Amino acid sequence: MKKYVSKFHYLTHDLPGFSHIQQVQMACSAGANWIQYRCLTKPEDELVDEINEIAEICDEWGATLIIANHYDLIDRVDAQGVHIDDTDADLPTIRKVIGQDKTLGVSAADTDELLKLQSTGVVDYYAYGPFASVVTEEPDGSIPIGFNGYRQLEKLGIEIPVIAVGGIQLGDVENLLQTGVDGIAVSSAINLVADPATKVKEFYRKLY
Numbered sequence: 439m440k441k442y443v444s445k446f447h448y449l450t451h452d453l454p455g456f457s458h459i460q461q462v463q464m465a466c467s468a469g470a471n472w473i474q475y476r477c478l479t480k481p482e483d484e485l486v487d488e489i490n491e492i493a494e495i496c497d498e499w500g501a502t503l504i505i506a507n508h509y510d511l512i513d514r515v516d517a518q519g520v521h522i523d524d525t526d527a528d529l530p531t532i533r534k535v536i537g538q539d540k541t542l543g544v545s546a547a548d549t550d551e552l553l554k555l556q557s558t559g560v561v562d563y564y565a566y567g568p569f570a571s572v573v574t575e576e577p578d579g580s581i582p583i584g585f586n587g588y589r590q591l592e593k594l595g596i597e598i599p600v601i602a603v604g605g606i607q608l609g610d611v612e613n614l615l616q617t618g619v620d621g622i623a624v625s626s627a628i629n630l631v632a633d634p635a636t637k638v639k640e641f642y643r644k645l646y
């Protein structure tokens with residue numbers, strides 16, 4: 439079943455003084471229609487409450503909610519899908535756990551990983567990156583893909599939407615879209631600036 443995947447994925451981030459809930463309120467009210475809750479710090483019981491509070495905000499604004507990694511929580515939260523950052527995860531099992539109706543996105547860092555994901559037949563979109571260096575993370579050895587890397591996608595015969603991610607700034611959007619990617623995912627370029635809501639709107643204006 440082919441599912442709708444937005445051109446713009448807004449990712450929350452663990453930040454002092456700007457909670458995930460505040461981030462989602464900001465993004466939805468600025469027009470974001472696809473929110474990924476990416477919390478790497480909280481225990482499970484706190485996650486469930488926070489995700490359900492965020493789900494209410496998303497419902498109010500008509501935004502899709504994806505949760506990063508915690509697919510095992512899917513029956514306890516009102517989210518429309520899951521993003522898995524580990525390409526080596528047992529994706530067919532994860533698909534079984536979440537069911538056919540939920541969206542399943544997975545990260546890939548090179549073309550071999552993309553092809554491996556494609557061979558599973560259970561993934562709805564690929565997040566391919568990092569595009570450039572990611573300021574909020576310790577270096578993990580990933581080689582930035584850059585515009586040229588995304589231009590190679592056409593030759594690979596990838597049939598599922600590819601979302602560029604990692605270190606994307608507003609000024610990169612036009613050129614990224616010309617490479618053939620289906621969309622972009624952004625966290626830092628929005629969450630770390632003084633006026634994040636204006637930045638969300640600027641990303642939308644570049645994308646549509």
Ligand SMILES: Cc1ncc(COP(=O)(O)OP(=O)(O)O)c(N)n1
Nearest residue numbers: 447474476506521523545565603623
């Ligand atoms: C849309 C999207 N892309 C990437 C990630 C996470 O990035 P990744 O580097 O694959 O994983 P971690 O840094 O979280 O280990 C994401 N969550 N969503």
Ligand SMILES: Cc1ncsc1CCOP(=O)(O)O
Nearest residue numbers: 572603604605606624625626
């Ligand atoms: C944390 C992370 N690591 C690789 S992609 C990604 C998500 C967002 O990257 P950015 O914060 O640069 O938009």
Ligand SMILES: [Mg+2]
Nearest residue numbers: 523572575578
């Ligand atoms: Mg990473």
